[in-house]
Amino acid sequence: MRVLVIGSGAREHALARALLADDAVVAVVVAPGNPGIAELPGATCVAVHATDPADVVRVAGEHGVDLVVVGPEAPLVAGVADALRAVPYAVFGPSAAAARLEGSKAFAKEVMAAAEVPTALAHVCTTVDEVEAALDALGAPHVVKEDGLAAGKGVVVTDDRAAALEHARACLAKEGGAVVVEEFLDGPEVSVFCVTDGATVVALPPAQDFKRVGDGDVGPNTGGMGAYSPLDWAPADLADEVVTRVAQPTIDEMRRRGTPFVGVLYVGLALTSRGLRVIEFNCRFGDPDGQVSVARLRTPFGGLLHAAATGVLERVGPLRVSPEHAVAVVVAAPGYPASPRVGGVISGLEVAESVPGAYVLHAGTAVGPDGELISAGGRVLDVVATGATLREARHAVYQAVGLVSLEGSHHRTDIGLAAERGDIRVAAVEGA
Ligand code: AMP
Numbered sequence: 001m002r003v004l005v006i007g008s009g010a011r012e013h014a015l016a017r018a019l020l021a022d023d024a025v026v027a028v029v030v031a032p033g034n035p036g037i038a039e040l041p042g043a044t045c046v047a048v049h050a051t052d053p054a055d056v057v058r059v060a061g062e063h064g065v066d067l068v069v070v071g072p073e074a075p076l077v078a079g080v081a082d083a084l085r086a087v088p089y090a091v092f093g094p095s096a097a098a099a100r101l102e103g104s105k106a107f108a109k110e111v112m113a114a115a116e117v118p119t120a121l122a123h124v125c126t127t128v129d130e131v132e133a134a135l136d137a138l139g140a141p142h143v144v145k146e147d148g149l150a151a152g153k154g155v156v157v158t159d160d161r162a163a164a165l166e167h168a169r170a171c172l173a174k175e176g177g178a179v180v181v182e183e184f185l186d187g188p189e190v191s192v193f194c195v196t197d198g199a200t201v202v203a204l205p206p207a208q209d210f211k212r213v214g215d216g217d218v219g220p221n222t223g224g225m226g227a228y229s230p231l232d233w234a235p236a237d238l239a240d241e242v243v244t245r246v247a248q249p250t251i252d253e254m255r256r257r258g259t260p261f262v263g264v265l266y267v268g269l270a271l272t273s274r275g276l277r278v279i280e281f282n283c284r285f286g287d288p289d290g291q292v293s294v295a296r297l298r299t300p301f302g303g304l305l306h307a308a309a310t311g312v313l314e315r316v317g318p319l320r321v322s323p324e325h326a327v328a329v330v331v332a333a334p335g336y337p338a339s340p341r342v343g344g345v346i347s348g349l350e351v352a353e354s355v356p357g358a359y360v361l362h363a364g365t366a367v368g369p370d371g372e373l374i375s376a377g378g379r380v381l382d383v384v385a386t387g388a389t390l391r392e393a394r395h396a397v398y399q400a401v402g403l404v405s406l407e408g409s410h411h412r413t414d415i416g417l418a419a420e421r422g423d424i425r426v427a428a429v430e431g432a
Pocket residue numbers: 120143145151152153154155157182183184185186189211221268279280
């Protein structure tokens with residue numbers, strides 16, 4: 001099988017790597033890819049306008065692929081999967097109509113209500129008066145979200161009513177602006193990636209993502225600074241519960257509406273004292289949380305995604321998952337997330353990869369004028385390591401991070417630390 005992967009980040013680097021580990025996959029073409037992907041044996045990178053459906057169809061045709069896997073949300077929302085299916089290609093990724101589960105928080109809330117999926121109480125507001133009423137009704141801490149694609153950066157969580165209102169005003173000022181004011185969810189956050197063909201749903205191993213830029217969860221939200229899996233502190237049946245209570249009812253509701261969802265439903269949830277509550281849906285693998293979840297999957301990845309894309313996921317059976325622990329640490333450019341400075345020279349990757357169990361995924365890198373590797377984005381690299389225990393995996397990942405050099409770069413030093421120390425508690429569910 002020849003597979004086309006759309007995207008250019010560490011997520012797509014991990015997807016290409018996992019696909020190439022499947023004996024059924026003979027070649028992976030990544031468009032546009034990145035310098036790290038270009039070095040994978042069996043992978044080729046080609047140029048594309050990823051959000052132009054016609055251009056993606058052209059690339060798929062030129063490379064005679066059997067499966068297209070769309071990594072990021074923007075091409076999905078732009079209708080890339082629809083254009084490919086019309087040809088027809090087997091596509092792992094939802095239609096534009098189904099991708100609204102990520103593209104519009106208000107739509108996601110509506111589907112969750114119809115499917116009786118547990119989520120935070122929310123008010124969709126289009127005026128400042130409505131926002132003020134919602135803030136007062138729900139109380140502090142305040143959660144205000146932009147209703148649209150914001151790559152995890154459109155959310156403000158604060159005790160400061162004035163700051164909440166200011167964020168809401170800024171969102172409403174945009175054309176067609178709407179905001180969602182939500183009840184605050186207390187409790188640890190988890191990511192569960194649910195692969196589906198539109199009817200059958202299977203969950204990959206749960207992961208935890210670290211969204212804030214600084215150690216101890218301080219500073220602004222980012223696209224994600226690190227992740228680990230498994231979550232030894234979480235209920236053992238968490239993935240099954242997420243399928244039964246969240247993903248399956250959502251997928252059934254989408255099919256009932258005539259907009260079946262094919263691809264990965266990324267369920268971001270909080271384990272609260274009142275049970276699990278969905279924080280958000282995304283229509284793609286997480287980044288970097290997807291990397292650690294996929295790292296532990298032993299079911300051949302190409303076969304899994306192809307089965308989902310062609311409506312025969314039922315035939316794959318239960319997923320095989322490695323008991324090992326995986327940790328990813330993002331190395332970010334100086335100034336990220338506010339104003340990342342790019343163009344810095346990166347070195348030390350080979351020696352970092354010599355640490356047993358460690359490897360490096362490229363996120364925002366480019367080849368500079370003299371052939372050197374340079375930073376080209378806010379999140380520059382993901383260093384990933386696996387180990388028999390979380391402690392071993394963390395030790396390896398931080399050893400490898402220490403060998404990478406990029407002037408002024410920063411990373412979190414506490415990815416998976418609270419879990420390693422046994423400091424994460426899930427509140428007993430009231431009434432259970
Ligand atoms: P989102 O873009 O919806 O994923 O939100 C980004 C981050 O904001 C989440 O990962 C949470 O850390 C935080 N967040 C979002 N909604 C809530 C909520 N209702 N209660 C508490 N934290 C939230």
